[in-house]
Amino acid sequence: MRLSQYFLPILRDDPKEAEIVSHRLMLRAGMIHQASAGIYSWLPFGHRVLRKIEQIVREEQDRAGAIELLMPTIQPADIWRESGRYEDYGKEMLRVTDRHDREMLYGPTNEELITQIFRDSVKSYRDLPRNLYHIQWKFRDEIRPRFGVMRGREFLMKDAYSFDLTAEDARKSYNRMFVAYLRTFERMGLKSIPMFADTGPIGGDLSHEFIVLAETGESQVYCDRDLIERSAPGEDVDYALDLGPIIDQWTSKYAATEEKHDPKRFEAEVPESSRVSARGIEVGHIFFFGTKYSEPMNCRVQGPDGSLVAVQCGSYGVGVSRLPAAIIEASHDEDGIIWPEPVAPYLAVIMNLKTGDTDTDAACESLYSQLSNAGIDVLYDDTDERAGAKFATMDLLGIPWQIIVGPRGVKQGEVEVKQRATGERQSMTPQAALARILNLN
């Protein structure tokens, strides 16, 4: 993409409404635009990040055996009456009526809808287990939306729903999502820690929140330092095997959010030097809730013995539209964003320090076409801004690799490659710069 043809409304000053760093940087970098309180448009630069995150989530869900579908944003009220949640959900649920005065709602979550789909389609235990997920916009009319996309009213969420014959099997489904989440967040360059969590209004008796530590996090969390150093299971993890031992590794050490925190246990189980008390951002939440919806909604299958049994269910959420903000909170400096490569909107940017200079233009064009042809997401800053302004802008945008091309270097057959994260710069030939970027993958 040529910057001169792109749509990237950068703000030089901090908008006054943005309190936390991710919100500020997302607005300044032209990633989002507010439509209303807690409701945002995703501008091209932000949209690319959202798509990359979505894709990582999708790949890891698929790897863990979940199957993608897509449910609507607008749901009929009657299935929520079946589950008993229509009244329970309160004002957080956005209720609407259609032209025939039928009661509808903008879905805050999809347990009812997926349960309806499942019960209408599956009658035999032989079709279990299944895990169905979608990535869809949700709406919760939060009392107070804040922090930009971190606590929006409309938000993009991946939610998966597992269906099993028995609670023991459901535990296995739960474990698969547990491992998938560890991998998902690690792939985005985040350190996430599963914490024993409150099940909240969704209910159930087994639940973990996946927390990313960040100073501006909304939750107070407590954990053993050991957990922070851990890395997720590799790509070769076999979801067909018993994942119990992996789960045990992660759950044997103390980790709890404020609601579930037990100071006495914390002090008893964790040596003082390993006690971490910090702020965290909830990026994922997994639940097992058994027959909470299958029972009232009559979602039953025939078991091997011919009897009808309510299916055992769990649900598994990832806050997709919150993740760009969480990543920025965890990865930025005073100059701007520092994107981890896997989620970066562009892997590299070519900075033409003197457009109009024949040799510089030619060097840039050559690099640009070679990188583009190689399938690299590359931005070409071909604007006629001054060098200083370009440096500041690119540091703000946080693209991992900057290829700096100026007339002085070009005369000596050199360009400069700067890594945004470290600030390290190296002069090299354009061919070497090209190789450097191509060899990243």
Next chain:
RNA sequence: CGGGGCAUAGCGCAGCCUGGUAGCGCACCUGCUUUGGGAGCAGGGGGUCGCAAGUUCGAAUCUUGCUGCCCCGACCA
């Protein structure tokens, strides 16, 4: 929903107290000079002063009502 605050050009703000028909910086457009860490000079475009009613010869400014947004709290991916 309780408490606090804000609303004037794309962004950040002044003007309001003491009413006289709107201004600054950045951004944007034109020209010249500049050109490796947010350039300089000159010229220029852009605003129903959130909305509505009221007071007044006259309202961004005073009064009342409404709306939107932000911050603190309870709620949440």
